[in-house]
Amino acid sequence: MIKILQLSAIIFAIALAFPAAAATSPVTVPAANTATNQTELSVVERMRGITQVNPRKWRIRSGCINSNHVRRIRFLDDRTAILSLLGKKKAVLTLASRCPGISKRGFSYVSDGKRLCTKHTRFTVLGGTYACKVGSIDPYVGLEDPPELKEYD
Incomplete structure (x- = not known):
């Protein structure tokens, strides 16, 4: 639990330092088929998913x-x-x-x-x-x- 909180704090600090980059530029991963690229969620979007746990x-x-x-x-x-x-x-x-x-x-x-x-x-x-x-x-x-x-x- 403490490590998750520490990781959350680090990611939050990075998101505050680079708000435009974190919110607007998603990370892309090359797929086996180069015609279609799979877009992953940004770090900020992933953090929102963790905090919205019911x-x-x-x-x-x-x-x-x-x-x-x-x-x-x-x-x-x-x-x-x-x-x-x-x-x-x-x-x-x-x-x-x-x-x-x-x-x-x-x-x-x-x-x-x-x-x-x-x-x-x-x-x-x-x-x-x-x-x-x-x-x-x-x-x-x-x-x-x-x-x-x-x-x-």
């Missing part, structure tokens, strides 16, 4: 997600987890504060009913008494590397 498509409503839709929870560090959801989608769960040892020791969680919710669900590190609140649940949008350009002689 959390309802990930079944996130009012900061809550039904626990029946969560297949797996994997903590990346002491504050961030990736939720693998039904339908091959993923969400990012961020704790309100750092929870030391949760990624290495494991965890259990207590929620109200059958939902994981911000501010109501608490994760506890196994073998300890430290409990951490959920700060946010956001859709995970993976960035793909652009296809490699082939050089034609």
